[in-house]
Amino acid sequence: MALDKTQLIGFYRTMRLIRRFEERVVELVNRDEIPGVTHEYVGQEAVATGVCAALRPDDVITSTHRGHGHILAKGGDPRRMMAELMGKASGYNRGRGGSMHIADLSLGIYGANGIVGAGAPIACGAALAGKLARSDRVAVSFFGDGGMNQGVVHEAMNLAAIWRLPVVFVCENNGYAISASISQMAAVERLADRAAAYGMPGKPVDGMDVLAVHAAAGEAVERARTGAGPTLLECRTYRFVGHFTAEKARGIKYRSDEEIARWRERDPVVTYPAWLSQQGIGDPALVEAEVEALLDEAVAFARQSAFPEAEEALDGMYAVTYPGLPARGF
């Protein structure tokens, strides 16, 4: 798949959007405009961007606790995301979910998830349903290096492999599960090699290179779409910030400054636009201005939106309701 200029600029636009979205989120969390806990995707932008660019609108993704990047890359509306993060009625989940549960089924976004690894089998189910509907829809399951050690992910990979489901498992190996270094949490060098345990291809990918990610994802998606079964991609990446917004404040240290600095040199949101300029493609400044305007609007939209009515808190749990269900607490 040769990429045209619009696509190449689009990659930057998405990566920049994610980066700046997250930076805004941090500010808003610190100003107490966003309650709860958020996990920023800063540093990993090339992964979501490259993968989702290889997808169609009707393809499905399942995301993680660190989901903002995936959702934006899959086409999520920053306004409704920001509103959700602030707990507003206009948010994607009408304020019910917050950062860890943003979903938009109409865009194939089957939800961020607060439980590590839990989305993997859900993606398999969406893939099976697609297959049964004779569609060539593909499902992508994102999870981290930490998620790789969760039992249900193992089960999901096996299920996808034996039923040749159109799934792409994208392991974002950022080296850490909170403070736990993957080098101590797995005794293998390459997580991609775990694919062999299920009889599917596994491939390590440079997760700081959006073009490499896109190429690898394209291949895996194609494989899935044509009925050849699942693939595991291990995208090697890094988060530049704490596990969650508040980490800094807790004075927890598990990575050296040098290590962070080394990875920062490969920041895709810096290196990629530099490369674009070198190639004479597009104008990064224009993209940046556009992104800023979009985010200004998103924040303004979210701020102006109303909170949901308290009494609505019991709605929406069931599609089919009955008197007294769900039980109130009083």
Next chain:
Amino acid sequence: MALDKTQLIGFYRTMRLIRRFEERVVELVNRDEIPGVTHEYVGQEAVATGVCAALRPDDVITSTHRGHGHILAKGGDPRRMMAELMGKASGYNRGRGGSMHIADLSLGIYGANGIVGAGAPIACGAALAGKLARSDRVAVSFFGDGGMNQGVVHEAMNLAAIWRLPVVFVCENNGYAISASISQMAAVERLADRAAAYGMPGKPVDGMDVLAVHAAAGEAVERARTGAGPTLLECRTYRFVGHFTAEKARGIKYRSDEEIARWRERDPVVTYPAWLSQQGIGDPALVEAEVEALLDEAVAFARQSAFPEAEEALDGMYAVTYPGLPARGF
């Protein structure tokens, strides 16, 4: 480890004991002297025998729903086993457990288990405790080909690998999880290859050859004992009978008669004593008589034993008791 004649005869004794024990169990189940469900180990005798012969009395095993063979091979007393199967007070578990829960902590038998795969992390814990106690004790986790697809087994293998725990994972691949053929439940030829996903050695072993099993287990146990970490052994074997005693009655068919016949030709309880005779080692007939006497006694012991008193049903749940705990139902 060269084997002496006593050991070689011992192997036959154990295999024969398991086989005949199970045949007695079937009879007793069919006569309603044993309640509940039992899963016979018929056909797989060489695995438990070869593995447990490589263990010391203080080594630990965790077993499965198909546990009689493991327990006998690890030194379990057939009398107390039989009594447990009949639900008698003199049984290993005082009648609380039955077939799927027989345990003898003093022999390192950490229990059969009714939940597939559940014993794997328990074995890891026993191994860690041994390590911390500066003992060179080893733990063996038995599970089936079906168990290989259970999330917790994946988690346990990874834990053992990263902490270099003295564990041997023995996957008894008898080709089926009830009716589910492993060829359809995994997309890999050799389950042993899954070991690579955890960075530990994995080895396919002929599970119908007690000497091969013993040799492979000996190596893996030695590796564990000397601190070099866990191993996965895939012992290829077969059960000659139904998944459980009652299967026949249900008229369920998932294996061809030819397949069963082919494996029957390799029956270790037939081929091994033939080989012994060929080598002029021991007298199989003597062993057989001895086993029969033991089992007669076991059945007699179990039959003569009393049922536990109903009122004792609430004892033994807690090591530390409190008034009203556990709650009665009335």
Next chain:
Amino acid sequence: MREIRYLEALSEALREEMRRDPNVIVLGEDVRVSMRGLTKGILQEFGPDRIYDTPISEAGFTGLATGAAMAGMRPVVEYQINALLFVAFDQLVDQAQKLRYMMGGQGTIPVTYLVPASGARRGLAGQHSDHPYPLLVHMGMKAVMPSTPRDAKGLLKAAIREDDPVVVFAPAALLAMKGPVPEEEFTIPLGRAEVKRPGDDLSIIAVGPLVPEALKAAEQLAQEGISAEVVDPRSLLPLDHETILTSVRKTGRVILFDDSNRTCGYAAELAAVIAEEAWESLRAPIRRLTRADVPVPFSPPLESYVLPSRDRLVEEARALLAKV
């Protein structure tokens, strides 16, 4: 009316719904050969796209059913043992049950979970005899436990059509029970209890496999001049408060007869509802007759001791009436 067995009723319900809706698929261990018989014939009638034998990966295939449901299918998931719900617990109560709410009401998750309730025969022991419905309803999951072939058919059909996750507990002890089941199409809506026997002196709220036991006990009590009303909630969540409260308000005395563990069990919920809403009508303390809080022991005398029994129910009823 024709009489068929409980198991046949379930099986018929499943096949009818599969004919009605091509999106109904079946997943589970050994469902193609069908160990229990519930899914027998489905492979033959509906082909391999509609029924899947799964690996021993309960969390995995439970999650898979959730995703398939979100994408338009209506999976029916069969578990071989009640305790397998524990292995899949996060995927059940923390995913399938919660997702719709957390997503702000987007989509539907129409999955039916078929769970063998315990009591098949004696001696299944500690890990194959659980009755985990209190755990599920505590987490907000809809659950039913039919006690007759008719209820079994009607409720399973309703469960499959419901656009939410619903657990159907099929008590193994009842699978062979015969009873009248209409030939024409019908469903039994969730949330409707049924008075299985009217009476005046005392209400027995009996759940699942204990309903037939309660009916026999009521028969026996009738001989002694005690008129017991037997109410079967059928639907554990939603629970039909009104039918239960009406009965208790009439009789003023109640025994909750339930085979789940006692502490925070289903009888505790019934007791709380009654103590809150029908306190004024009570003429005696509420009584719970439940399973004891231990894993079910293997040995027959022990097992009998920890499970709620008809004999104890009769005794309790007598004692309660004697207290007047």
Next chain:
Amino acid sequence: MREIRYLEALSEALREEMRRDPNVIVLGEDVRVSMRGLTKGILQEFGPDRIYDTPISEAGFTGLATGAAMAGMRPVVEYQINALLFVAFDQLVDQAQKLRYMMGGQGTIPVTYLVPASGARRGLAGQHSDHPYPLLVHMGMKAVMPSTPRDAKGLLKAAIREDDPVVVFAPAALLAMKGPVPEEEFTIPLGRAEVKRPGDDLSIIAVGPLVPEALKAAEQLAQEGISAEVVDPRSLLPLDHETILTSVRKTGRVILFDDSNRTCGYAAELAAVIAEEAWESLRAPIRRLTRADVPVPFSPPLESYVLPSRDRLVEEARALLAKV
């Protein structure tokens, strides 16, 4: 007496028990750096053999703790989130809790599970705000939920010494609470409730993080001339029936104030016990004030609506007294 924070009290308890018994080890995610601070300093003081950072494998490391306990260790397992109990559910309730019984009383399984109860701060939403203690006690697992720094220290020490699995819920909302904690060695035995404030008109049985709320409500009610007794079970299983029943027998009125889901929740159990054993003393219906049966929603106004609050407690108390 010196005052320390709840979190420090827990941390002190853990370190004291680790000094006392070399078999106490700690397992969990990120326990070496210690996200919450509970296990801070343990690596430095006790070395790497006593504290293990685990992979994200809750079922795996829970089972590992069981095996280690059977082999003589006394593991303390920390879970980062309450919902992780669901991921490890089989290993908790179907293995660790059941094994000793199923083995006929062989061995002991002294594991302590440390679980952050919810309420840390707003907005943790549906999968990080569960209070799953009713699920555990239903399955027979011992559980405590201390409401003061003193109780926290005494109960955690007792839990670690207990030769059975015990879950210790540490409500995140209380971690920063300061209170008096004796400097000398002490433990608080399981199974002992405490009357946190005596009163005559009404009993409030309050659980965990709601105890301080109940005390404030009682203060407020006192201004209005209503004398509320606040009883803190502290130990959820074993439960001290006597202290609770004594209170209810005295006051004749009771509000159960509990932040677990309503249906089959902890308040349901308390209601059942009272309706069975203190019915004669009741002068009004039992009232449950609990969490609603939905996943905790993210948005602050929604969240407040579904959680039990002091304001509602005050209202309920007034209403209950007005009914006389």
